[in-house]
Amino acid sequence: MFKNYIKIAYKVLLRHKLFTFISLFGISFTLLILVVITSFIDHSVGREAPEKKQNRILSVTYFKLTRPGGGITQGPLVSYYFLDKYVKSLQTPEKISISNFHKNIITYKDNKKFNFALKLTDAEFWDIFDFNFIEGKGYNSSDVEQINPVAVITLDVRQKYFDNQPAVGKFIEADGKNYRVIGVVENVSLLRILPYSDIWVPITNSKANLAEPKIMTDEFPGYFSVILAGNRTDFPLIKSEFQKHLSLVEFPDGRYNNIYGGAETYAETLSRLFIGGAEETNLPGLMLVLFLLMFLFMILPTINLVNINISRIMERSSEIGVRKAFGASSKTLVGQFIVENVMITLLGGLISIILSIIILNIINKSGIIPHLHLSMNWRILYKSLIICVFFGFLSGVYPAYKMSRLRPAEVLRGGE
Template identity: 30%
Template structure:
């Protein structure tokens, strides 16, 4: 019976090819627009390699410092000293890492190949919080990091351009003319992984990062990422961060630091702009309204077309009733017609959304924050796949189509046969 319903649905959709294709393309474009919007959020918010712990991570991307007893101050990033005393000392967190701002570095071989790469300075806990795929070797260890040994992890692109291969663990290269031993080689990282991205990673103890500080050594070039055992631990971690901040300030002679609502979750961190505390509820409301408009406007137009099509089929429904079709059979037929149309539109819309995302990659994901970096905004399957968003958009379009065509079909199934044939049901 189901096979018969689908065959009948195909026949009726082919009967009005123009209306059918307009409906399919309209629904597909609605789903495409929703999916592109969802993907632009998803690439920065969901757990995906290497930032597989976003959902249980807290971020301190900036801080402020002021003279004690005054109101005005300066905003910037923390020093290694601040990071170690205020965040690395946390006992309620699973792990804490300090990460420097990306900087350009000259990577070269003696009398050999050379290139400019994006480098960050970090510590051994970085490799616990973020999960990388190693092609050769391994991450530098806690002993390497604490001792400040000149060792580095490099990306596949850097390894290939310098050595011609990724199997280079244990070999030596120069970073700004300082020799570093290659601990490991990892797959290239997209710039969309904003906390983990780099092309070269070195221990901050192997450089002068600790000495790069000002304003009572409180400010520098570092940011912190805190990994919780569970998101349920966020309140306890924030409470301990505040305790450590007050203790740290008590030991400073003339200044005090504060974080303006941080540590942030991944969503708030994405929309934090220096001193401005992000209006998370306002951002969510704004994008909810955008999604609603993107769904409702085409859905209303498509529903009008479906309603018009069903009105023209009143006489057909009357004839089928005359030959013994029940009201349930008529309604099921309409359901399968709309299910088939929406499924076709959904597959087309999903394909269009992925195509649009790749074609508009630079427009969607390029910004002033990553414009000076050497990497690219490549997309991984984990960033693209959003089954729940797709099913929600598909279900909404199906519901609107069912309401616009199912209600007239249900009414026609209850009408007098003669009235239905003569289309006198309105």
């Protein structure tokens, strides 16, 4: 029986090359776009190095400050002093790290100019993020306390600055200071904005006065905190504890009187930026918007497939009539059609996987985003296969229902 279905499906596909092409085009390109998007999302927020503990990480990044007269300033702009006083003092988290957003620096060696990103961090940074070390290791708290001029660099820096020779023990000039390299890590994509940099050095090497009591920093962008919870279930506790700390904030310069922000997951921060008016997170809102966009994106190819499928079925009404007359129940026929449909979607899926690999490679090589390395991993493949089957099912159900309603007496009438 199953073999028979496949035989028929194969014949049907070959007979209507145009319809087959349209179906395959629709399926494979829809899946292609979904795979590329999933890959982007996976690559920027998935649980991969260096954010392997991502499911336990909260970050404190974006703030909105209001003035008594009604003015507003917002952005990633808080100072080290603020984070040290109000975030570092949290009791619930397992670990808390403070660092700055990366700064772009220029450094020279042998008359060559290099553009690198520099990030200043504390020692906890290396505990919270799991970098893949190729050489050496990260710096520890005594390095930070003693203001040791040590640095961790990426493979990319090693290739450019040290001609791809082992770099540990060698010196690199960054921001007017010579640092001794103690570790080399794999490149980090810019999409992973929290750990991203090319060079990391102890935060105490900063030329700025970190202890200066002010909420907003003069630098732009400013500093942020990453919080590692012992367990995901601690999140609500950490959040409410941080909100309590926020309500106690004193404003040394007196210019502002209120501060909004939070210890948040990546999605929560996004939802606050785009939907919550920078004051409150609105995760359901963000999800709703994403869902609507996704729906709008998927519904068109689906209707298209349904349309084509109905044409296909109507054309085969005689076959369906015969099968019914000779004892196929509606259920069996619906089964047959859905098998056919899932088959063509799987074929489309196969094409989309090949296309995806090509497109992802092109995006990686184009260098639009530094150190981007999008890849087809099994998780994405698995997800897209599920989407595939779902698609085949969805676009097959209505036509199949229509088919089961076909009255054999009508389609088999004598002269037609």
